[in-house]
Amino acid sequence: MLMVGSIVIRVDDLASQISFWTGALDYVLREPPEDDFALLQPRTGQGPNVSLDAVPSMRVLPPRIHLDLYAEDQAAEVRRLKDLGAREVQWSRKPADADYVIMEDPEGNRFCVVDAAGWPGWAGIQAT
Template sequence: MTLTFDEICIDAHDASALGVWWSKVLGWPHDVDDDGDVVLHAPPGAGPNWLFLAVPDDKVVKNRIHFDFRPDDQQAEVERVVGLGARHVDIGQGDESWVVLADPEGNEFCILAADD
């Protein structure tokens, strides 16, 4: 028996708003499934789809898992994503080459330095 990595499930207070926000950040198409969950469709080779599930509670602690993204131009991507509504967060990272941001519901993610 084998397992296939099919999707990443993300709890959200407002699954519709957060799913649409990440769709804009990633440039991936999205739709709403029969259960009312928002599905981001990963392009071929980009990994699994993302599924945003509505939950009644807000995020209250640091993520136990997060996403790292490597752009062509770190500064430009940080500015673009902050312009879409992300915010800088300090999780104790100090002075590092990556930038820690949070999405509108507070989920942390990193934008790494571009490959040299």
């Protein structure tokens, strides 16, 4: 059996990325950060960890992997993420009826905010 334990994001400025991702995902530090690494976990304890790894790496576009963040209220979450420092990314090949908004964190790591208002998983999350 396998499960996702942690998603690793390469970062330049560890402190600012801790601030962005804890605010974006409502995560907390699992333990005090090291000089080049921080492990974030969901405040509720349920879900995968996010590891921030301050190791130089070349940015590749489009990224080979990215996060899809499900949003119950997509427009509100996009506004909130912009207030935290994220930016919306325009893509000429994005379908007109796309249910996602492409964004990037303050360092340019891309992710999508997916309109998941009807996702049945919300009931299990809100009950906890």
